[in-house]
Amino acid sequence: MAIQEELQLENKIKKIRESLLTIGVMRSGSLTKQYRDPKNKKGGYWSLSYTSKMRSHTKHVWPEHVQETRRQIVEYKKFKRLTTLWIDLSRTLCELKTKNEKRNFPKSVRPKHPSSL
Numbered sequence: 172m173a174i175q176e177e178l179q180l181e182n183k184i185k186k187i188r189e190s191l192l193t194i195g196v197m198r199s200g201s202l203t204k205q206y207r208d209p210k211n212k213k214g215g216y217w218s219l220s221y222t223s224k225m226r227s228h229t230k231h232v233w234p235e236h237v238q239e240t241r242r243q244i245v246e247y248k249k250f251k252r253l254t255t256l257w258i259d260l261s262r263t264l265c266e267l268k269t270k271n272e273k274r275n276f277p278k279s280v281r282p283k284h285p286s287s288l
Contacts, residue, residue, distance in 0.1 A: 173271045180264040187257045194250050198243035199223075202232065 200221030217232040219240060219254030232240050 173267065177264060177267055177271070180260050180267070184257060184260050184264070187253050187260070191250070191253055191257075194246050194253075196243055197246035197250055198240065199247045200239065200244060202240055202244060 196225075198221075200219050201218050203287050205218045206212050207216075209215050217234065217237050217240075219230045221228055221230075225231060
């Protein structure tokens with residue numbers, strides 16, 4: 172049963188790795204339309220806001236680059252979702268393997284916990 176769970180987790184991780192290989196150019200941040208006169212919605216322009224190395228940045232985006240920028244942001248969100256899932260599955264797999272190894276150890280040979288020394 173436990174070995175089956177390990178295999179399932181390893182297969183899910185393998186699929187995530189394969190999905191990560193399909194990710195293209197990516198860019199973090201959020202794309203918003205700003206207005207020089209917000210009340211009348213006049214003078215609109217596109218702005219990309221993002222944080223890098225704990226500093227926030229804002230860049231102007233030309234209208235002809237808006238669609239591409241949106242695609243890059245979608246790719247980044249896909250990347251973040253997949254890597255977060257990969258980390259969660261890896262953590263679960265590590266815990267499962269540790270639990271299984273502990274079960275397979277005879278009690279007489281099992282290493283003692285450091286707090287009991």
